Amino acid sequence: MTKQIIAARKNSKGNITKVRFKGNSTFTSLETAIKMAKRGQIENTHSVKAKNKSPHIRTNPDKSKTNNLDELAK
Known part of the structure; x- marks a missing residue:
């Protein structure tokens, strides 16, 4: 079963540090979310290592900007 990210938080540098999944009241660390994305546990999301x-x-990628993590952190 996959989870959907519905909110995000940024640090003072503008980097995403936490995400919140639908049905959760608390935020999950980015480190945990990266591991989940690698295992395919987050819908519409993937892990990147440049x-x-x-x-x-x-x-x-899709035609909507409203589901981008930066937008969810506003």
């Missing part, structure tokens, strides 16, 4: 950068998660 060269010389920390791993992060991204929503799958």
